Amino acid sequence: KNQVEQSPQSLIILEGKNCTLQCNYTVSPFSNLRWYKQDTGRGPVSLTIMTFSENTKSNGRYTATLDADTKQSSLHITASQLSDSASYICVVSSNAGKSTFGDGTTLTVKP
Amino acid sequence: EPEVTQTPSHQVTQMGQEVILRCVPISNHLYFYWYRQILGQKVEFLVSFYNNEISEKSEIFDDQFSVERPDGSNFTLKIRSTKLEDSAMYFCASSDRRQSTGELFFGEGSRLTVL
Numbered sequence: 219k220n221q222v223e224q225s226p227q228s229l230i231i232l233e234g235k236n237c238t239l240q241c242n243y244t245v246s247p248f249s250n251l252r253w254y255k256q257d258t259g260r261g262p263v264s265l266t267i268m269t270f271s272e273n274t275k276s277n278g279r280y281t282a283t284l285d286a287d288t289k290q291s292s293l294h295i296t297a298s299q300l301s302d303s304a305s306y307i308c309v310v311s312s313n314a315g316k317s318t319f320g321d322g323t324t325l326t327v328k329p
Numbered sequence: 330e331p332e333v334t335q336t337p338s339h340q341v342t343q344m345g346q347e348v349i350l351r352c353v354p355i356s357n358h359l360y361f362y363w364y365r366q367i368l369g370q371k372v373e374f375l376v377s378f379y380n381n382e383i384s385e386k387s388e389i390f391d392d393q394f395s396v397e398r399p400d401g402s403n404f405t406l407k408i409r410s411t412k413l414e415d416s417a418m419y420f421c422a423s424s425d426r427r428q429s430t431g432e433l434f435f436g437e438g439s440r441l442t443v444l
Contacts, residue, residue: 234444254435322371
């Protein structure tokens with residue numbers, strides 16, 4: 219069964235600090251992995267999308283990594299801001315066209 | 330920047346009533362999706378739509394749900410007889426490619442409250 223597991227479930231950090239969110243998956247055959255940011259009550263917004271051959275991709279202060287061998291991804295946020303407070307969702311798609319969503323990590327950035 | 334728009338933003342309805350949620354996908358996109366998110370839970374796939382027909386649906390998408398693309402711009406989700414457990418945020422998404430390769434663009438969602 220295709221699964222996406224994210225950790226931690228929630229995280230609280232101080233403004234300006236860095237943090238790393240984890241995503242482990244069992245989706246096969248793998249097509250791509252996407253990270254989304256979802257503000258409370260809003261729709262998810264894409265941060266990065268990575269295919270099998272990509273092992274790192276950056277979008278501003280967000281850097282995603284992918285290890286297709288161990289089926290792990292991480293999202294690193296640098297110099298966090300209050301506006302980074304949101305849920306971060308890992309979505310893994312298979313070549314068959316199915317996408318599996320993780321439960322998300324809720325990040326709270328405090329002043 | 331092109332975006333997916335959804336209406337209404339919030340709808341309150343009585344149990345057993347029919348509800349239609351509307352979406353205008355990004356104009357050059359060909360793949361359309363509905364997702365559901367119950368408060369505090371993960372985003373769940375409902376249905377995907379391509380070439381004027383359903384390409385895939387989840388177990389959640391039972392006979393009380395239907396989708397339609399009535400014209401060249403709108404994409405609708407109909408819930409025939411709402412139940413309390415249908416209360417959720419419903420997200421429409423579109424893509425220019427299949428879900429497995431393309432980036433999904435989500436709307437802001439329609440919050441459905443069933444009383």
